[in-house]
Amino acid sequence: MxxxxxxxxxxxxxxxxxxxxxxxxxxxxxxxxxxxSEPENVLIKVDGRVVYDDSVIKDNTFTVDGFDGGYNIVEIKDGKVQVTEADCPDKICVTSGFISAPGETIVCMPHRVVVEINGGGTATDAVVR
Ligand SMILES: [Zn+2]
Structure with a gap:
């Protein structure tokens, strides 16, 4: 037993x-x-709609159309993202310079464009702080 x-x-x-x-x-x-080694992603939204979602290590330059006209030229290079040119009145997005860390964003208010780096679960932590 x-x-x-x-x-x-x-x-x-x-x-x-x-x-x-x-x-x-x-x-x-x-x-x-x-x-x-999962690389971060570049996420671009126009008025909340995702228009671009690709790895930050993939060099790319392209034009993002603003919410009601206008444009932002986004450059992804060497793991960094930048708005190189835009026809918005304030140019805040252009003067923001490069972003490269998860959670960092470039915002173009007039065009309702948000460029953000989205990486391995740390993006949420960065937002919550
Ligand atoms: Zn702008």
Missing amino acids: DKQKSAKKKRDALLLIFILAGAAVLALVFFFMRRG
């Missing part, structure tokens, strides 16, 4: 170890998926 009980205990302990090991492996996988 006692022997059976201890055998069951042993099985339970083994099961627990397996569950814990599984959880540890999962945690590690998540950890590396978040931290790994």
Whole structure:
């Protein structure tokens, strides 16, 4: 009777170890998926609508059409993003310069354009602060 009980205990302990090991492996996988070499993304929204979502390590220069006319020329180079030219009245987006860290944004209020860097789960942390 006692022997059976201890055998069951042993099985339970083994099961627990397996569950814990599984959880540890999962945690590690998540950890590396978040931290790994996964590059950040450049996310561009016009009036809340995503018009561009691609890796920041992919060099690219293109024109984003503003909400009601106008344009912003966005340049992605060497992992940094910049609005190089725009026909908005305040030019705040142009003078913002480069952004390169997750959570950083360039906003063009007149064109309702938001350029942001979105990376490995840290973007949310940066917003919450
Ligand atoms: Zn602007």
